[in-house]
Each structure stands twice: as structure tokens, then as C-alpha cells.
Amino acid sequence: MRDPVGHLPTGEGPSPRLAALFASFARVGGVLFGGGYAMLPLLECEVVGRRRWLTPAAMTDLFALAQVIPGVIAVNVALLAGQRLRGWRGAVAAVLGVITAPFVVMLLLAGVYDALLRHAWMARVVAGLRPAVAGLLLGTAIRLVLRNGCRAGLWAICVGVAGLTLLLDLNPVWPILAAVAAGLAGQWIGARRPRREAAP
Incomplete structure (x- = not known):
């Protein structure tokens, strides 16, 4: 395994x-x-x-x-x-x-x-x-x-997801999937940034 x-x-x-x-x-x-x-x-x-x-x-x-x-x-x-x-x-x-x-x-x-x-x-x-x-x-x-x-962005995501879940009665699956997508996007953007800076 x-x-x-x-x-x-x-x-x-x-x-x-x-x-x-x-x-x-x-x-x-x-x-x-x-x-x-x-x-x-x-x-x-x-x-x-x-x-x-x-x-x-x-x-x-x-x-x-x-x-x-x-x-x-x-x-x-x-x-x-x-x-x-x-x-x-x-x-x-x-x-x-x-x-x-x-x-x-x-x-x-x-x-x-x-x-x-x-x-x-x-x-x-x-x-x-x-x-x-x-x-x-x-x-x-x-x-x-x-x-x-304690970055402001993390607190904003936390409060935003909690607020949307409470106000819109969202299924918890959707915020989790959105967080996964955001994490993958952030990883992709972070990986591309050093390449751009290293390019002549």
C-alpha cells in the first residue's frame, strides 16, 4: 500500500x-x-x-x-x-x-x-x-x-466559507472541493512564478 x-x-x-x-x-x-x-x-x-x-x-x-x-x-x-x-x-x-x-x-x-x-x-x-x-x-x-x-487571506477564506455555508445552507462538499481547486491553482501559480523570474 x-x-x-x-x-x-x-x-x-x-x-x-x-x-x-x-x-x-x-x-x-x-x-x-x-x-x-x-x-x-x-x-x-x-x-x-x-x-x-x-x-x-x-x-x-x-x-x-x-x-x-x-x-x-x-x-x-x-x-x-x-x-x-x-x-x-x-x-x-x-x-x-x-x-x-x-x-x-x-x-x-x-x-x-x-x-x-x-x-x-x-x-x-x-x-x-x-x-x-x-x-x-x-x-x-x-x-x-x-x-x-495568521495571514489575512486565510482568515478571509475561513470567514467567507463559514458565512456562505450558514447563509446559503451549502452542502459542505462544495466548499471543500472549492478549497481543493484553490489550493491546486495556488500551487500551479507558485510553481510558474520562479520560472518567469528565472527566464532572461
């Missing part, structure tokens, strides 16, 4: 064992509320801060790459991170880890889900989770922008 992110630096820690890789992603998957976008701060705490398997910059790049690949973001991030750390075996271990806890919880709750929704305390639990998840998402968004520098 070809390494799509082989240029990304790993952290200071040693290469993880497959069991440790599975356990770390299972720990993240077990507390992953709010979807894949809330995964970044949790995964950074585990993989970057606690384990030191990847650098913060590498983790951010993996997360960005996972968003342009079809599929569930949490699974995509686990796949890319595991593959980066231990090849295809690491990818399998990380993906199995991140989906195991949610799968077990869904099996346990499947028979009592409707009954739980009728309880007032469950409504209070869900109401309490909403602002916490929103805070995680906001922190993730700010962290992504700050790590790419």
Missing part, C-alpha cells in the same frame, strides 16, 4: 505497536461525540500529546487530507494516521480501534433507544452535549487556521 503522506514528520516517540495503536484509537472513538470534526482535539491529546507519535503539523495535515477523501472523517483520519505510523497493518488496527467502541455502544442501545428518548434526563444530557461539541468544533477550526499562519 502506497504511503500517501510519507512526507509528513512523525513525532519524537517510538513507532507504536499495533495493540497500542488499536487501544489509542479505541480510547478516542469511545468519547467521540459530535462527529469526525470533533475528533482532532481528542486525537491530538492522545496521539500527539500523550504518545508523541505524530507532530501537531502532521496531525493537522492528515485531518485536512481526510476531509477530501470520501467516507466518514473519523475513519479516514484513523486510516491515514495508522498507515503513516505502521503501514497497512497500522491502518487496519487504527480503523478497528476507532469504530469498535461506537459499534458496541450502538448494539447496546439499539433495543432501548426509543425508551431512552422519552426520559427527561436524556433530553438534558443531549442539551448539555450540544454546547460542549460546539466548543470543540470552534476550537478545532481556530487551531487549524492559527497553525497555517
